Amino acid sequence: MEIHHAILKTIAKHITLTREEEDFFTGLLVYKEIPKKTTLLAEGHPCTQLSYIHSGALRSYCLDEKGKESTIMFAMSDWWLTDMYCYLNEQPSMTFIETIEDSTVLNLSKFNFDHLLTAIPKFERFFRILMQNAYTREQLRSIENLTLNAEERYTRFINKYPQIARNVTQKQIASYLGITPEFLSFIRKKR
Amino acid sequence: MEIHHAILKTIAKHITLTREEEDFFTGLLVYKEIPKKTTLLAEGHPCTQLSYIHSGALRSYCLDEKGKESTIMFAMSDWWLTDMYCYLNEQPSMTFIETIEDSTVLNLSKFNFDHLLTAIPKFERFFRILMQNAYTREQLRSIENLTLNAEERYTRFINKYPQIARNVTQKQIASYLGITPEFLSFIRKKR
DNA sequence: CGTCTATTTGAATGTACTCAAAAGCGGTGG
DNA sequence: CCACCGCTTTTGAGTACATTCAAATAGACG
Numbered sequence: 058m059e060i061h062h063a064i065l066k067t068i069a070k071h072i073t074l075t076r077e078e079e080d081f082f083t084g085l086l087v088y089k090e091i092p093k094k095t096t097l098l099a100e101g102h103p104c105t106q107l108s109y110i111h112s113g114a115l116r117s118y119c120l121d122e123k124g125k126e127s128t129i130m131f132a133m134s135d136w137w138l139t140d141m142y143c144y145l146n147e148q149p150s151m152t153f154i155e156t157i158e159d160s161t162v163l164n165l166s167k168f169n170f171d172h173l174l175t176a177i178p179k180f181e182r183f184f185r186i187l188m189q190n191a192y193t194r195e196q197l198r199s200i201e202n203l204t205l206n207a208e209e210r211y212t213r214f215i216n217k218y219p220q221i222a223r224n225v226t227q228k229q230i231a232s233y234l235g236i237t238p239e240f241l242s243f244i245r246k247k248r
Numbered sequence: 249m250e251i252h253h254a255i256l257k258t259i260a261k262h263i264t265l266t267r268e269e270e271d272f273f274t275g276l277l278v279y280k281e282i283p284k285k286t287t288l289l290a291e292g293h294p295c296t297q298l299s300y301i302h303s304g305a306l307r308s309y310c311l312d313e314k315g316k317e318s319t320i321m322f323a324m325s326d327w328w329l330t331d332m333y334c335y336l337n338e339q340p341s342m343t344f345i346e347t348i349e350d351s352t353v354l355n356l357s358k359f360n361f362d363h364l365l366t367a368i369p370k371f372e373r374f375f376r377i378l379m380q381n382a383y384t385r386e387q388l389r390s391i392e393n394l395t396l397n398a399e400e401r402y403t404r405f406i407n408k409y410p411q412i413a414r415n416v417t418q419k420q421i422a423s424y425l426g427i428t429p430e431f432l433s434f435i436r437k438k439r
Numbered sequence: 440c441g442t443c444t445a446t447t448t449g450a451a452t453g454t455a456c457t458c459a460a461a462a463g464c465g466g467t468g469g
Numbered sequence: 470c471c472a473c474c475g476c477t478t479t480t481g482a483g484t485a486c487a488t489t490c491a492a493a494t495a496g497a498c499g
């Protein structure tokens with residue numbers, strides 16, 4: 058199985074590349090194998106990579122002043138992950154990214170990202186659609202956080218992301234839902 | 249003051265258009281004046297327009313099954329507003345959009361949006377950046393909703409959007425923050 | 440096997456909501 | 470111009486949802 062097959066297939070859903078463009082693009086990617094429970098980005102460090110997840114599972118989170126963790130997102134195969142704001146604006150990261158499982162990723166540096174968009178403007182379209190989907194997904198999350206109580210949010214989460222729900226700890230789910238692990242445990246007992 | 253001056257200036261921050269391209273683009277826009285407290289999009293109706301706000305103030309919100317309103321966003325001059333998911337996917341709207349003040353907007357239909365992106369691919373870049381900013385803003389909102397209590401969210405809101413805070417009712421702010429108007433009133437008394 | 444972390448359980452507490460009623464405020468018609 | 474109407478805001482009591490803290494139990498991993 059060629060390592061770039063999956064990423065090219067994902068891109069082909071939105072834009073059509075010539076063979077040369079495909080090669081140029083894959084030439085900008087750096088393949089990495091990362092063991093379970095490894096932090097690949099820490100708060101305060103430069104966030105220079107956008108990671109396409111080829112296999113495995115990762116999580117991004119932030120810490121508040123009291124040390125409380127909030128999970129920003131989980132990412133499985135075929136998702137893209139970074140601290141988007143800091144990647145795009147070349148700011149020190151405000152978040153942490155860690156592997157949940159042994160994972161393989163294809164990294165696109167910010168330098169190569171800019172280069173790619175200049176060299177093959179079609180990629181503007183691809184990333185426009187990527188950002189669009191991320192935006193609408195995140196907007197829905199905002200609204201659900203405001204309108205639903207913890208139990209309803211939990212139910213939606215496990216229905217929407219059954220595979221994630223199976224692979225992460227309850228503590229991590231709680232931190233995604235914005236509740237304490239104790240309260241999530243209480244919710245689960247009730248059901 | 250030419251009606252298209254502001255929108256072209258906003259676009260010029262991200263992409264450079266020729267005079268002909270500018271004319272082509274503005275030719276796709278429909279100028280509308282909308283009085284205060286007018287609903288321009290209602291849930292269940294086709295969401296065919298992306299509105300650039302030339303002047304005034306608007307609000308998008310949704311209703312849950314109990315009739316509770318949640319404000320999705322406020323939008324002032326130089327913002328873009330629609331039910332993005334439904335606009336892009338040509339689905340019936342899940343939200344309402346109404347004017348808070350007398351407003352003027354420039355509407356871009358979904359048909360013209362698609363046409364624009366085909367005719368002038370540079371606009372892919374513009375909308376990529378627009379979506380990018382919307383995404384990172386919305387992600388920050390999600391996290392703040394999870395980590396901050398109502399009082400902290402209120403304080404951040406009035407600091408971040410002082411002009412909006414001055415122009416909308418407390419009830420509307422409460423529905424943006426995901427709290428009841430009664431509780432917002434209580435918070436304000438304390439400070 | 441031992442250690443470390445995740446999960447469960449329960450009591451006490453805090454945050455935010457519901458419901459009801461009163462007060463304030465803005466727009467409209469007489 | 471003012472009185473009335475409808476909506477917003479305030480206030481308070483009672484309640485529900487969710488947290489904190491502490492301690493016990495269960496699981497994962499070397």
